[in-house]
Amino acid sequence: MIINLRVWRQEGPESPGKLVDYTVPEASEHMSFLELLDVLNEQLLADGEEPVEFDSDCREGICGSCGLMVAGIAHGPQKRTAVCQLHMRSFKDGDTITVEPFRARAFPVIRDLVVDRSAFDRIITAHGYVSVTTGSAPDANAIPIPKDTADEAMDYATCIGCGACVAACPNGSASLFTAAKIAHLGLLPQGEVESPQRVTAMVNQMDAEGFGDCSNYAECEAVCPKGISVAGIASMRRAYMKGLLSG
């Protein structure tokens, strides 16, 4: 299949960028979208041009490294799929696909399609952890946890921190990411103890990074490769208010 691409090219953080048109004449419907970009880069290198920079690592949808706006949607048109798992069979022969980096003030472009997502790391550093004295591994099920609770915590723990929620949010809010981390730790007894401090610290860091406010568009849930629910954002707000009331 022939695929036409309009790719955002930008030399560095301060340089102006623009969309550049390319054609990949020999794309296969079995390729992932990132493999299509690999083929494009081979073409560019053969022509003596600079390859398109983009992030990727595991290419099996579990690491959260990749992330692109494909045809106007974070991670592309297929639901619950990271862009590395998006295959060209989702497109038609002759399609023109616009590819842009995730955009937010807190995610500055480094080059082409690569953005700096270390704002997320700083939110985690603020209190995205459980403080425990590590000793030898405790017995399994030493602390009884209801199955539903464990499942819910696991659903939130599937967040891979790719940043699609921020990219898709019309307000550029990081609420879904922050809420998923807070919910996954706070739902379990080991993490619940520090919940009030955790919520406050992580929400304040999210604010300090310059992410926008949440307007409950739920666009984040629609693009999340793990389908994390905005119900997590509601529970983050409950936890935040509880922290406020308990001082």
Next chain:
Amino acid sequence: MNLITALTSPVGRKVLTGATGIGLVAFVIAHMIGNLSYLPGPEAYNGYAHKLLSLGWIFYTIEILLALCFLLHAIIGISIQIRRWQARPVGYKMYKSAGKPSRSGYSARSMIFTGIILLGFLILHLISFKYGPGVAEGYTATLDNGESVRDLHRLMTEKFKEPLYAFGYPIIMILLGMHMRHGVWSALQSLGMMSRRLSPYLYALAAILGVFVAVGFLFVPLYIYFLV
């Protein structure tokens, strides 16, 4: 945690927007039902308005609370819009909603526009009705018990005989319905009253309330224009 810091935090702003929004929704529903008392006739409508005023300090307290709700709701709403511009200085060349389960339909996307129009409307509305012609201008009615009160029934009939009011007002009420369609669901989500199981029901409730209020408000102006 400092209260002011908390209330100006990203979560605090949403909680305040939601809480004030719920207050405003309660007001709008009461106002809509009050308006329907136009239909039985002047005695019912003027009597209702007079009864509200004679509540005295309770009435004024509610008025002040509502004014505060409006003010806070508008200020935070506008500040959220400003932060939105700041949070994404370089926009997308191409952007699309990913569809369900996204809730960003027309109502959600137009909150700032419908909000600003409603704020402008509120001011005009207060000027033409609350601070409009009263007893001093000869708009006086006598209730069945002999009390002489402001003739709001006459003012309302006159205003809605003018096409600008009769048709402009319903358009604004449709915008209000849209604002509530996203607003009610958003407020419940902002106040944390949301779980994965409840979400679809509350989203539907927001739509029903939006339509209910818009239709309730549409009724009287169109009735006056065409049938009185």
